[in-house]
Amino acid sequence: MPLATTRRSGLVDQVIEQMRSAISSGEWRVGGRIPTEPELVAALGVGRNTVREAVRALAHAGLLEVRQGDGTFVRATSEFSGAVRRLAGTELRDVLRVRRILEVEGARMAAAHRTEADLAELTELLATRDRTMSAKDWAAGVDDDAAFHIAVVRCSHNALLAELYQGLTEVVRASVASTVDTHPAAQLVDHGGLLDAIRDGDADRAAAEAGGFLDELIAGLGEDTPQDTAPAQSAQPVEQD
Incomplete structure (x- = not known):
């Protein structure tokens, strides 16, 4: 079966790196809540879907934790x-x-x-x-x-x-x-x-x-x-x- 072509936006990657940097530098501290989605959209100048995909990726990697109704929190500074x-x-x-x-x-x-x-x-x-x-x-x-x-x-x-x-x-x-x-x-x-x-x-x-x-x-x-x-x-x- 041939592999399907994958498509990943460079914009999403840029947002992920900026958010990762905020975490690793300590700007967003472990246990703390990150800015809300509207705040991230305004600060980064991107759309909601881009922010959501970046948050989803970092949550999957273990750096963020999404708590429904409460916000998104920093869980760790690295995947390890x-x-x-x-x-x-x-x-x-x-x-x-x-x-x-x-x-x-x-x-x-x-x-x-x-x-x-x-x-x-x-x-x-x-x-x-x-x-x-x-x-x-x-x-x-x-x-x-x-x-x-x-x-x-x-x-x-x-x-x-x-x-x-x-x-x-x-x-x-x-x-x-x-x-x-x-x-x-x-x-x-x-x-x-x-x-x-x-x-x-x-x-x-x-x-x-x-x-x-x-x-x-x-x-x-x-x-x-x-x-x-x-x-x-x-x-x-x-x-x-």
């Missing part, structure tokens, strides 16, 4: 993040386990490969995170906490690991928000030990610090942490000063 969010669903334990796998190895490699510029960035991010958490500004604290964890993995200088973890950005933020809301102890987590281990170049201690607080959160959900979710070294007790 959208797919991860669909897979993760509302199972917080699964999200925390995946975070643990990536963050433990990220911290281990960050301790081995971090630069002075990396340390300066991590120090600043953690200070910001601690200020917002201490002020009980939970919305900002969630963003700052996630930014610190993302930076730790990025400091591993393993491009593939960093790219995978970056794709989990929305899931990480959602899991942080959930644990802060439902586990008050998560509001008091001190990541100073993790930063110190990375600064000292102690890979095993960094891995233990990265996995320790997640172990506590997972255990708090009513099920023990599987022993095969982390390298044996990260199970060693954290060294005390």
Whole structure:
């Protein structure tokens, strides 16, 4: 059977790219409602059908979520993040386990490969995170906490690991928000030990610090942490000063 000729408007592609850019740049934040259809038509100078097709395409890709009667909301910043969010669903334990796998190895490699510029960035991010958490500004604290964890993995200088973890950005933020809301102890987590281990170049201690607080959160959900979710070294007790 011969393939049917497909026809796709270049105008639709342009609108999709503009909307995608607004999402990836943070102009349209995850969880926020995007402009209404009439507003998009006026701003972009295109017809309703073009806007609808662009929204439909981005919703299919997992970046947008259309809620009938309520509007269209940003779901994720990339197709990968959208797919991860669909897979993760509302199972917080699964999200925390995946975070643990990536963050433990990220911290281990960050301790081995971090630069002075990396340390300066991590120090600043953690200070910001601690200020917002201490002020009980939970919305900002969630963003700052996630930014610190993302930076730790990025400091591993393993491009593939960093790219995978970056794709989990929305899931990480959602899991942080959930644990802060439902586990008050998560509001008091001190990541100073993790930063110190990375600064000292102690890979095993960094891995233990990265996995320790997640172990506590997972255990708090009513099920023990599987022993095969982390390298044996990260199970060693954290060294005390």
